[in-house]
Amino acid sequence: MSRENTMTKLNITDTTLRDAHQSLAATRMRTEDMLGLAREMEKAGFWSVEAWGGATFDTCIRYLNDDPWDRLRTLREIFVKTPIQMLLRGQNLVGYRHYPDDVVDKFVTAASENGISVFRVFDALNDIRNMQRSMAAVIDTGDHLQGTICYTTSPVHSIKGFISMAEELYALGCSSICIKDMAGLIMPEAARELITGIKAKLDIPVCLHTHSTSGIAPMSYQAAIEAGVDILDTAMSPFAGGTSQPATESIVASLIGTSRDTQIPLSTLRSIKLAACNIRCKYDCLIDPISVRIDSDVLVYQLPGGMISNLVSQLKEQNALDKMDDVLLEIPKVRADLGYPPLVTPTSQIVGTQAVLNVLMGGRYKTVTNEVRDYLKGLYGKSPKPLDDALVTSIIGDIPRITCRPADTLEPIYEKMKADAEAQGLVKKEEDVLTYILYPAIAPAFLKGEKKAEAFPAAPTTTAGIVPADYDIPRSMEVE
Amino acid sequence: MSRENTMTKLNITDTTLRDAHQSLAATRMRTEDMLGLAREMEKAGFWSVEAWGGATFDTCIRYLNDDPWDRLRTLREIFVKTPIQMLLRGQNLVGYRHYPDDVVDKFVTAASENGISVFRVFDALNDIRNMQRSMAAVIDTGDHLQGTICYTTSPVHSIKGFISMAEELYALGCSSICIKDMAGLIMPEAARELITGIKAKLDIPVCLHTHSTSGIAPMSYQAAIEAGVDILDTAMSPFAGGTSQPATESIVASLIGTSRDTQIPLSTLRSIKLAACNIRCKYDCLIDPISVRIDSDVLVYQLPGGMISNLVSQLKEQNALDKMDDVLLEIPKVRADLGYPPLVTPTSQIVGTQAVLNVLMGGRYKTVTNEVRDYLKGLYGKSPKPLDDALVTSIIGDIPRITCRPADTLEPIYEKMKADAEAQGLVKKEEDVLTYILYPAIAPAFLKGEKKAEAFPAAPTTTAGIVPADYDIPRSMEVE
Ligand SMILES: [Co+2]
Ligand SMILES: [Co+2]
Numbered sequence: 004m005s006r007e008n009t010m011t012k013l014n015i016t017d018t019t020l021r022d023a024h025q026s027l028a029a030t031r032m033r034t035e036d037m038l039g040l041a042r043e044m045e046k047a048g049f050w051s052v053e054a055w056g057g058a059t060f061d062t063c064i065r066y067l068n069d070d071p072w073d074r075l076r077t078l079r080e081i082f083v084k085t086p087i088q089m090l091l092r093g094q095n096l097v098g099y100r101h102y103p104d105d106v107v108d109k110f111v112t113a114a115s116e117n118g119i120s121v122f123r124v125f126d127a128l129n130d131i132r133n134m135q136r137s138m139a140a141v142i143d144t145g146d147h148l149q150g151t152i153c154y155t156t157s158p159v160h161s162i163k164g165f166i167s168m169a170e171e172l173y174a175l176g177c178s179s180i181c182i183k184d185m186a187g188l189i190m191p192e193a194a195r196e197l198i199t200g201i202k203a204k205l206d207i208p209v210c211l212h213t214h215s216t217s218g219i220a221p222m223s224y225q226a227a228i229e230a231g232v233d234i235l236d237t238a239m240s241p242f243a244g245g246t247s248q249p250a251t252e253s254i255v256a257s258l259i260g261t262s263r264d265t266q267i268p269l270s271t272l273r274s275i276k277l278a279a280c281n282i283r284c285k286y287d288c289l290i291d292p293i294s295v296r297i298d299s300d301v302l303v304y305q306l307p308g309g310m311i312s313n314l315v316s317q318l319k320e321q322n323a324l325d326k327m328d329d330v331l332l333e334i335p336k337v338r339a340d341l342g343y344p345p346l347v348t349p350t351s352q353i354v355g356t357q358a359v360l361n362v363l364m365g366g367r368y369k370t371v372t373n374e375v376r377d378y379l380k381g382l383y384g385k386s387p388k389p390l391d392d393a394l395v396t397s398i399i400g401d402i403p404r405i406t407c408r409p410a411d412t413l414e415p416i417y418e419k420m421k422a423d424a425e426a427q428g429l430v431k432k433e434e435d436v437l438t439y440i441l442y443p444a445i446a447p448a449f450l451k452g453e454k455k456a457e458a459f460p461a462a463p464t465t466t467a468g469i470v471p472a473d474y475d476i477p478r479s480m481e482v483e
Numbered sequence: 484m485s486r487e488n489t490m491t492k493l494n495i496t497d498t499t500l501r502d503a504h505q506s507l508a509a510t511r512m513r514t515e516d517m518l519g520l521a522r523e524m525e526k527a528g529f530w531s532v533e534a535w536g537g538a539t540f541d542t543c544i545r546y547l548n549d550d551p552w553d554r555l556r557t558l559r560e561i562f563v564k565t566p567i568q569m570l571l572r573g574q575n576l577v578g579y580r581h582y583p584d585d586v587v588d589k590f591v592t593a594a595s596e597n598g599i600s601v602f603r604v605f606d607a608l609n610d611i612r613n614m615q616r617s618m619a620a621v622i623d624t625g626d627h628l629q630g631t632i633c634y635t636t637s638p639v640h641s642i643k644g645f646i647s648m649a650e651e652l653y654a655l656g657c658s659s660i661c662i663k664d665m666a667g668l669i670m671p672e673a674a675r676e677l678i679t680g681i682k683a684k685l686d687i688p689v690c691l692h693t694h695s696t697s698g699i700a701p702m703s704y705q706a707a708i709e710a711g712v713d714i715l716d717t718a719m720s721p722f723a724g725g726t727s728q729p730a731t732e733s734i735v736a737s738l739i740g741t742s743r744d745t746q747i748p749l750s751t752l753r754s755i756k757l758a759a760c761n762i763r764c765k766y767d768c769l770i771d772p773i774s775v776r777i778d779s780d781v782l783v784y785q786l787p788g789g790m791i792s793n794l795v796s797q798l799k800e801q802n803a804l805d806k807m808d809d810v811l812l813e814i815p816k817v818r819a820d821l822g823y824p825p826l827v828t829p830t831s832q833i834v835g836t837q838a839v840l841n842v843l844m845g846g847r848y849k850t851v852t853n854e855v856r857d858y859l860k861g862l863y864g865k866s867p868k869p870l871d872d873a874l875v876t877s878i879i880g881d882i883p884r885i886t887c888r889p890a891d892t893l894e895p896i897y898e899k900m901k902a903d904a905e906a907q908g909l910v911k912k913e914e915d916v917l918t919y920i921l922y923p924a925i926a927p928a929f930l931k932g933e934k935k936a937e938a939f940p941a942a943p944t945t946t947a948g949i950v951p952a953d954y955d956i957p958r959s960m961e962v963e
Contacts, residue, residue, distance in 0.1 A: 057963045090963060092963075190739075191705055217736065218701065218730040218733030219737050221699070240777040240779045244776065256670070256699065257699050261672055269783055273783055292772065296720070297723055297730040298720070299730060302749060303753055309962050348961050348962055481510065482665050482831040483570060483827055
């Protein structure tokens with residue numbers, strides 16, 4: 004196609020080892036199951052494999068008795084040619100609150116030394132001050148720094164604003180820009196405009212990350228390909244679709260013979276897919292059938308799919324499932340009160356939980372979570388829209404708020420915590436100190452070897468791959 | 484977008500009541516379950532609803548004890564504004580073999596009188612001679628005639644060839660052209676070229692029909708929208724994706740605010756979706772989880788998803804599942820021997836079953852099905868590539884073959900069969916004669932009221948809608 008003639012091949016970041024199982028299977032994939040799959044993935048020629056960070060660190064030590072640092076080193080032995088990518092939550096690293104700068108520096112250095120070559124850095128509020136320290140630390144390692152824009156829609160978000168943010172990220176030394184659409188909300192035309200807009204201003208590779216939740220992701224990827232996107236995030240088909248990414252195989256196949264051909268052979272993808280099918284079988288009991296289905300509620304409520312199902316769980320525990328509609332109406336109001344944060348970890352939890360409380364407690368902000376309190380104090384950073392002073396005061400009273408970079412209020416803690424961990428006999432390797440600092444409540448038992456991997460839940464099992472389930476589903480040969 | 488400024492709104496044909504449940508649930512949706520859904524669908528402003536034809540007729544009388552003519556009349560009472568569309572297999576009507584012209588005429592007239600307003604007519608071989616009589620009959624009714632190109636890829640199929648076929652269909656009086664991609668094989672660039680090519684030559688609305696099996700369908704729809712496609716086939720999200728069509732809600736939402744906006748409100752779609760969710764719950768036991776998942780094998784084998792799972796069933800029954808790879812290699816060879824027919828009912832069955840026999844019987848064409856014999860004799864029509872004479876002779880011997888329009892060899896049978904049916908006391912309404920002619924083996928018991936609807940199979944059940952399954956799936960609030 005003539006319009007694509009000047010474009011080069013499309014690159015693929017495969018997310019099967021991080022976002023795909025985080026989205027579909029509560030981040031429960033174990034290191035031992037990743038290895039055979041990783042060996043096949045190494046052959047594909049992916050631009051990178053996202054395999055670490057996000058919620059994987061927490062899940063490893065909380066549920067899987069799986070050392071995240073060991074996982075990384077083991078994967079690094081397999082991925083010789085393929086760069087391993089991690090998702091870094093800016094100053095939150097792989098946790099849910101800001102850590103002091105000395106911890107950020109140590110963490111990034113350790114991640115790099117243990118095998119990360121591409122760091123995707125984001126902040127839930129798009130507050131670049133929360134990304135600066137970790138970005139500088141990545142640049143110091145010499146690794147690839149991918150600056151991230153959290154995509155969302157609101158009265159204060161616009162294509163123009165996102166392009167400005169890309170320019171800021173570029174000025175800070177990013178090697179590529181990621182448009183991160185965690186809810187699967189980006190429409191084809193918006194993707195086209197945003198990618199075209201960034202590429203018109205900046206000579207930098209652009210990556211688009213989205214989720215298939217609403218069924219629109221493949222359409223937006225198609226528009227993005229035409230607009231010249233450099234990298235797309237995809238997952239192998241057994242872990243693709245629904246709340247995960249579009250399938251790697253589909254995107255690769257769709258471009259064969261075009262100027263944007265990924266050059267990844269379908270036969271290689273087939274070997275990877277077979278390895279992934281086996282794992283999918285094992286984890287099927289962890290996958291809610293709903294999460295793999297197209298969920299058009301996302302389009303109505305503009306909420307990430309995982310958030311909706313989590314709200315259902317919260318309401319069920321309170322025996323208040325009948326309040327679901329009220330909660331769904333309350334969420335956009337809370338989000339507006341908080342200045343329209345993008346809904347991504349941790350703001351998705353902060354907004355969702357407060358909306359539930361506002362509905363169940365018989366009055367808005369009668370009960371306020373600590374997280375909302377901290378948010379209103381400015382501890383998470385600057386909200387996209389400035390907060391309403393009167394509203395903030397009415398909720399948390401007339402207490403001091405901060406306007407500086409939140410981490411500027413934090414004292415260094417690494418050496419003190421290291422001494423503390425050593426005194427408890429928790430440190431076998433230097434990285435154990437970071438594990439302890441990030442998860443002080445659960446790390447001690449884990450580091451002492453007192454944890455066991457959680458068992459798989461008993462659940463109806465189904466089969467994967469081309470062999471159909473054993474129960475008697477009528478089959479028709481009708482193909483029309 | 485400037486390129487779309489001259490284009491009008493996109494139209495939607497919703498397939499939930501025909502292709503979606505044919506593809507996902509072996510065509511088992513009962514009339515009683517369709518009614519509430521249909522009442523909601525009537526409010527959307529769809530260009531048409533595909534709700535009859537294809538395999539629904541057969542399934543109604545064979546499994547559901549559900550009169551297809553009553554179904555149509557009942558739906559017609561609900562769909563007052565929305566045209567009801569049917570899939571007509573050309574001279575095969577809603578069966579698997581050619582019927583004489585008098586039966587074709589009677590069937591089309593009866594379908595029109597009972598409520599069909601849009602006839603989508605196709606032939607599995609793209610042999611227009613097999614479509615001419617039914618197309619003429621549709622024109623006589625004054626209803627909308629949609630001529631269909633069965634899309635496939637092979638050494639003898641090309642964009643140019645398909646455009647020529649569109650011109651032939653146009654010359655025969657079609658009001659619109661459907662590109663029917665039953666296997667989900669059409670790539671975005673092919674969709675763009677074919678739609679652009681047809682619209683450059685002909686001033687006629689073009690519809691694209693595909694299946695999400697390989698995960699590429701939404702990408703091809705996006706390319707089709709940009710190329711100016713007039714109508715897209717979609718299914719409501721509870722019955723969308725996988726071997727069915729892309730979701731109606733996704734396509735509609737993706738175009739809001741663009742020049743191709745469908746003007747269908749998302750709130751209306753939400754009501755339809757909730758009605759569809761309830762039905763999906765009921766039919767979940769009939770839906771193989773594999774059929775809703777992206778199946779990249781389709782890309783490797785170029786076979787429709789339903790065909791692969793059906794082959795697995797056939798091989799299982801023969802205790803020969805280990806021969807699957809051999810069969811998958813044999814299918815393209817049989818297809819080549821038969822002159823590259825598109826794989827759609829009935830050619831998908833004909834090719835698939837013969838490939839199984841060629842592998843299991845220890846020699847190619849040692850055993851030949853009657854259908855292959857008839858095919859080689861020319862009884863199905865003209866193959867896309869002329870058959871190899873020597874090969875045909877080696878398989879069926881030196882027996883007479885035909886080159887004329889196959890139905891020219893068939894004597895009228897309507898009056899004789901009518902008398903026969905009346906003598907058996909089967910005819911309560913004129914349409915019962917057609918039911919008897921189409922399915923003489925199973926219609927008598929059905930028409931005598933001796934059939935019962937088959938029971939739903941006992942199977943693990945899951946939930947649908949936003950309420951998650953009751954079993955204990957770990958949930959994460961991580962949204963990244
Ligand atoms: Co179809
Ligand atoms: Co994500």
